[in-house]
Amino acid sequence: MKFQTVTRAIIFFLLLTFVFSMAVSAQEPPSAWQTEYIDLAVTLEPGRGVMRVEAGLLLNNPGVDNEDILLTLNHQLRVESVTDESGRSLAFKQIGDSFAVHPPEQPPEQKTCAIHVRYRGSFHERLPELDLLNAWIGPRIAYAFHSSRWYPQTLEIRRRSRGRITFLVPKEWTVASSGRLTATEILPAAKRCTFAVATPVEFSFAAAEFVHHREKIDGLELGIFFLKGERNKIDFYLKKCSELIGYYKDCYGFFPYDGYNLIELPQALLGKTGAASYEGLTFFPEALLPERFFYAPVFAHEISHCWWGNCVRGAEGPVINEGLAQISMGLYIKKNRGRKFFWNMLKDGAPEYLSMHSARLFFQALKLSKIKDDSLEALLMRGEDLELGIPAKDKFTTMHMLSSSKGFFIYAMLRELIGPEAFQQGLRGALKQFAWKIMTLEDLRAQFEKAGGRNLQWFFEQWFMRKGAPEFAINCWYAEHSKNWLVQVMITQLRDVYRVKAEIGFIKGAFCEIREIEINARETKFSFLLPFKPQNVRFDPDYKILRWSEQF
Structure with a gap:
């Protein structure tokens, strides 16, 4: 493993999750429709780079009667037909990453609607700034982050839903997906994997000839999916991820999703990013998955996105x-x-x-x-x-x-x-x-x-709500006072005035006495009575205030 590759990956491990939520929410008009349940039958044809999907959507509209159903779907995926639950064709219009469906005629009091969407496409989408492929259907691996709009979704924030996802993949492949694996069927030339999504989420998946292991730990199903590696490496990461999730469960009281999957992707597909987190699935490149070393800050940050940025x-x-x-x-x-x-x-x-x-x-x-x-x-x-x-x-x-x-x-x-x-x-x-x-x-x-x-x-x-950070200067004067020393301190704020609670360290030899002060003015004076004359006085000695410093 080259040091430059590792550095590249870790420097940018934080650049992903929010990029897509911004891109989605910034462009979408309001709509009353929300998704109650999605049933996806996904057929992957990796040799041709094609995905074919049959999508059943149960929708609810508590608002305007007969309002068009506004959905998102990646522009590389072509909608072939939209029908109602009886099989009758519904009018639709696909433009870019959106398409609108005119709902079937139904009584005004009926607020739910079921539609069936058939679509297909060759799906390879790269985000230029990050050089990232957020979806890829290729001969050796296929995946799609939910941000790629790989399946029909109602508009933010109503797009999370429960559902079922069935994948038909090459016989040697394994699937990691949102939800919980409920069935695996081996067919003559393929494999069918079914996942039940009990917690409302946006769906993501990856499929390849993974080296993998699933295990239920403390009631939660954890999965490790590597492109290569031995079982002891899988066990190592399973143990580390389980410890991390256990820590966060203790902190926050719950885990938000049906399970957790750690998935390895080629760095060439992740581009300048180092990791991506999507509602119970975290994607990492090989550079962040060495044999016996755990990049704790990287994993702790990405797994905490299960709560912050996703839940x-x-x-x-x-x-x-x-x-x-x-x-x-x-x-x-x-x-x-x-x-x-x-x-x-x-x-x-x-x-x-x-x-x-x-x-x-x-x-x-x-x-x-x-x-x-x-x-x-x-x-x-x-x-x-x-x-x-x-x-x-x-x-x-x-x-x-x-x-x-x-x-x-x-x-x-x-x-x-x-x-x-x-x-x-x-x-x-x-x-x-x-x-x-x-x-x-x-x-x-x-x-x-x-x-x-x-x-x-x-x-x-x-x-x-404002830019910048404070900068402080400290001046001190000393005077004997009986058997003690009177120390007068002047704190001056050199930039904008901030209100802070700060520590001052009075140092003599290896000893340091800490006093706390409150500062909220351009200049603030304090007096302290100490049993010794300080050799040095330090403002905020442990650097607990974000501030300009000569060290920077």
Whole structure:
């Protein structure tokens, strides 16, 4: 494994999930139709690069009578026919990634409608900025992320549904899919796999001649699907993923989906990205799946997307989807590596894991001009700051990177402010109220305020609704006072004024006495009585405030 390949994959492991949800929600008109149930019969013809699908949709419309059914379907897939449940043809019009169906005539009081859609196509779609194929039907592997619109869906946010998916694939192939495997039938020249989707989701799948294993652990079905490898490698990743999921289940009280699948894809298909998470399925390249080493930050971030960005989706986008996935990852690392490692990772990253998202990355990126080319560096070093709480649909990659570095640190500061227990209660409350819904940053603030018993409007406005970060200067004066020392401290804010709770370390030899202070003005004076004369005084010695520093 080449170091450059590993670095490339890990640097960009955070660039995927939100890109597609933005692209979908930005273009779709409102519609009252919602999907109750989908029955898909999928035939994959990998030698020809073709997918043929029979899709049955049970729809519900509590709103306008006889309103056209607006659906999305990738433009590379051609609709051949649409019929009602009796087999009568329905008028439809397919334009680009959308098609409209005129519903069958039925009594006004009947609000449900069943239609059958037959379609097919050669399906190879690449996203230029990320050089990513989000769907591929090829001779050795076939897959589709739900964001590729590989099956008919109603419009966001009503597209999640229960259902059944039946795949007809080559006899040697195995399928990993949304839902739970309920039946496998071996035919003379093919294999039929059926999955029941009990939890409403958007469907994704992968099929290939995988080396794989499925196992139920603590009531949850886990699957590992590698393109190659031995059973001991599968067992290693099964154990690690199970531990991670168990940690998050303890934190959040539940797992949102019918099961979890880890799936390997060729790096050439994932392009500049390093991983992708879709409602119980996580896709990784080979570079992130070495034999006996587990890239904990990468997996902890991607698996936490089962809760953040998938189960709960942020109205403002990455600040919730990516920021909360990052802090979830960070707290898992803190549990295993300790508090000091956690804060060092927030400040400088974790070199042994090649984890780059940190305060250092945030500030270094701001000091550079924006790189205007298609390189990996141009994706990582965006050269600008944005207000994380204000949607910027034309700059979603920049928002993604900022949420993963600056946003990560802001949530860590919030946890310090309200306390670990209140922070966890706030996250649990958010999941309980907004599971499978859209949550705003204001909704999230209300959950933290309820859990912490304090008003946090100032904190959210200060950190999420404006650009930048503070910078502090410290000056000290000493005077003997009886048998002690009187230390006077002046803290000056050199940029915009922030309200922060900070630590000051008074150091003598190997000893450091910590005092806490509140700062909310351009200049703030403090006096402390100490039993010794400090040799050095340090502001925020453990770097718990996102701030400009000479070190950057």
